[in-house]
Amino acid sequence: MAKNIVENFLRKLGKPLVVFIQRLGELSLFIAKAVYNCVTPPFYIKLLGRQFLDIGFYSLPVVALTTIFAGMVIALQTYSGFSSYGAESAIASVVLISVTRELAPVFCGLMVAGRIGAAMAAEIGTMKVTEQIDALVTLSTNPFKYLFTPRLLAGIFVLPLLVMIGDIIGIFGGFLVSVYQLGFNPANYITNTINELQAIDINIGLTKGAVFGFIIALMGCYNGYKSRGGAQGVGEATTNAVVASSILILIFNYIITGMFFTK
Amino acid sequence: MSENKIEIKNLHKAFGKKVVLDGIDLEIKKGESLVVIGGSGTGKSVLIKCIQGILVPDSGSIKVDGQEIVNANEEIRDAMHGKMGMLFQGGALFDSLTVWENVAFGLIENKRMPRKEAKMEAVRLLRQVGLTPDVADLSPSELSGGMQKRVSLARAIATRPEIIFFDEPTTGLDPIMSDVINDLIIESAKGLGATALTITHDMASARKIADKIAMLYKGKIIWQGTVKEMDNTENPYVRQFINGCSQGPIKVEI
Ligand SMILES: Nc1ncnc2c1ncn2[C@@H]1O[C@H](COP(=O)(O)OP(=O)(O)OP(=O)(O)O)[C@@H](O)[C@H]1O
Ligand SMILES: [Mg+2]
Numbered sequence: 001m002a003k004n005i006v007e008n009f010l011r012k013l014g015k016p017l018v019v020f021i022q023r024l025g026e027l028s029l030f031i032a033k034a035v036y037n038c039v040t041p042p043f044y045i046k047l048l049g050r051q052f053l054d055i056g057f058y059s060l061p062v063v064a065l066t067t068i069f070a071g072m073v074i075a076l077q078t079y080s081g082f083s084s085y086g087a088e089s090a091i092a093s094v095v096l097i098s099v100t101r102e103l104a105p106v107f108c109g110l111m112v113a114g115r116i117g118a119a120m121a122a123e124i125g126t127m128k129v130t131e132q133i134d135a136l137v138t139l140s141t142n143p144f145k146y147l148f149t150p151r152l153l154a155g156i157f158v159l160p161l162l163v164m165i166g167d168i169i170g171i172f173g174g175f176l177v178s179v180y181q182l183g184f185n186p187a188n189y190i191t192n193t194i195n196e197l198q199a200i201d202i203n204i205g206l207t208k209g210a211v212f213g214f215i216i217a218l219m220g221c222y223n224g225y226k227s228r229g230g231a232q233g234v235g236e237a238t239t240n241a242v243v244a245s246s247i248l249i250l251i252f253n254y255i256i257t258g259m260f261f262t263k
Numbered sequence: 264m265s266e267n268k269i270e271i272k273n274l275h276k277a278f279g280k281k282v283v284l285d286g287i288d289l290e291i292k293k294g295e296s297l298v299v300i301g302g303s304g305t306g307k308s309v310l311i312k313c314i315q316g317i318l319v320p321d322s323g324s325i326k327v328d329g330q331e332i333v334n335a336n337e338e339i340r341d342a343m344h345g346k347m348g349m350l351f352q353g354g355a356l357f358d359s360l361t362v363w364e365n366v367a368f369g370l371i372e373n374k375r376m377p378r379k380e381a382k383m384e385a386v387r388l389l390r391q392v393g394l395t396p397d398v399a400d401l402s403p404s405e406l407s408g409g410m411q412k413r414v415s416l417a418r419a420i421a422t423r424p425e426i427i428f429f430d431e432p433t434t435g436l437d438p439i440m441s442d443v444i445n446d447l448i449i450e451s452a453k454g455l456g457a458t459a460l461t462i463t464h465d466m467a468s469a470r471k472i473a474d475k476i477a478m479l480y481k482g483k484i485i486w487q488g489t490v491k492e493m494d495n496t497e498n499p500y501v502r503q504f505i506n507g508c509s510q511g512p513i514k515v516e517i
Contacts, residue, residue, distance in 0.1 A: 123359075126358075127357075130353055130354075130355055131351050131352070131353055131355040132355050132356070132357055132358075134312070134315075134317045134351070134355065135349070135351055135355040135356075135357070136357075137315070137316070137317055137344065138315055138317070138344055138347060138348070138349040139344070139368050139369045139372065139373070139418075139422075140341055140344040140345050140369070140372075140373050141368075141372055141373070
């Protein structure tokens with residue numbers, strides 16, 4: 001009797017578990033192959049350049065907009081929280097810390113995931129279902145090197161730069177609110193920011209940027225590559241890429257913060 | 264002429280529980296044009312993809328020029344791909360590239376030909392398949408289906424492969440355009456002295472381009488012979504297929 005219940009339970013658990021482990025195995029294999037191909041020739045420099053432009057340059061407007069408002073709203077909240085006394089010196093450091101350590105990396109990550117992760121999955125998924133990836137193989141071109149390496153490398157190297165730019169723009173947003181809306185002294189804000197700035201603020205942004213960039217490109221490429229069955233499959237791949245990378249970004253954001261600040 | 268270019272022995276491939284190839288034996292001689300016929304979904308495209316190494320067969324052997332390619336290492340497979348060209352069923356043109364870049368892809372990426380020279384070669388190939396040079400700078404999506412097929416054909420023959428695969432080259436084209444493509448296939452295969460493996464259910468096309476015809480049914484090659492032998496065969500499966508009857512031993516699952 002009891003044995004039956006256990007057996008049934010295991011059976012119910014079995015299938016999703018097997019599928020999950022299979023997926024995990026597939027993904028690990030994909031990562032291993034992708035990383036191996038990132039470090040062995042031939043390299044497609046021109047394609048890498050195009051990805052730098054796509055991921056980096058064209059993401060600047062959304063990154064600038066999200067981070068400037070993030071910085072502004074933090075300045076405003078800090079002011080209301082600290083009352084008028086002590087707010088002037090607090091605003092600069094609160095903006096600095098929250099923008100550089102959390103807001104700029106997370107917003108950059110999420111915006112780029114929506115913009116680029118989706119586009120990557122759609123492009124590669126379409127190439128997959130229309131046999132363009134098979135065509136690459138028959139033309140003696142390794143799809144990992146031709147399609148995935150440039151995207152992964154661009155993701156890893158461009159996101160940290162975007163985060164740095166987001167840091168500056170976010171702090172500038174705090175500065176705008178502090179000086180023009182709240183009427184504090186601009187010179188004090190700048191000195192406070194510089195005095196408070198630590199190496200860790202930069203390092204954490206760079207680390208998170210690189211990790212998020214890898215996650216976004218990986219999820220875009222992997223989901224695109226696995227898509228099958230025409231337009232519907234590509235649509236699913238696109239959704240999966242964005243959802244998976246957004247969730248992973250938030251999880252890894254927590255993990256990295258934990259690694260930097262709990263020693 | 265007795266030299267086998269491609270030799271397939273007891274090839275099996277299944278997707279999950281669905282058995283697609285169930286023991287294929289097939290030989291293609293050097294310079295020969297073999298046409299594989301068979302109903303929709305019988306695994307013709309899967310067969311070609313196994314030979315190309317795009318799909319990995321479950322068991323069996325595929326030899327190209329006497330070299331085993333099932334589970335071969337990357338070096339051997341790269342060398343194989345250098346010898347092969349493929350016209351895909353759906354064209355499979357790269358839509359991020361222009362028409363001429365598609366045609367010249369193998370020349371630029373693998374033969375390291377300078378872009379300028381490659382473009383001239385691409386335009387020459389486009390002319391050869393009956394397209395004017397002004398399509399060279401268009402994107403593939405701006406072309407009609409028939410034009411895309413021709414561009415794909417030009418790409419397949421650009422690197423002068425020893426073996427060319429044509430997956431349903433005439434499907435979806437009008438009869439005249441089909442005949443133009445047939446002529447192009449004969450011309451390009453004979454012109455290069457290449458071995459050709461064509462898949463089709465277009466019997467007019469099969470008659471025209473085949474040295475030999477093989478019929479695929481339920482995962483096996485059930486008949487092969489010349490066009491003349493095909494017309495005289497008593498084999499009920501082949502007779503039903505070439506006459507296009509719904510009555511006969513081949514049952515269509517609706
Ligand atoms: N990657 C794949 N995964 C799962 N099943 C597949 C895959 N590729 C092909 N199949 C299945 O294998 C069978 C044969 O497919 P194939 O494309 O070879 O047919 P075909 O003979 O080329 O048909 P058609 O003449 O319509 O092109 C089909 O039933 C298809 O569902
Ligand atoms: Mg097919």
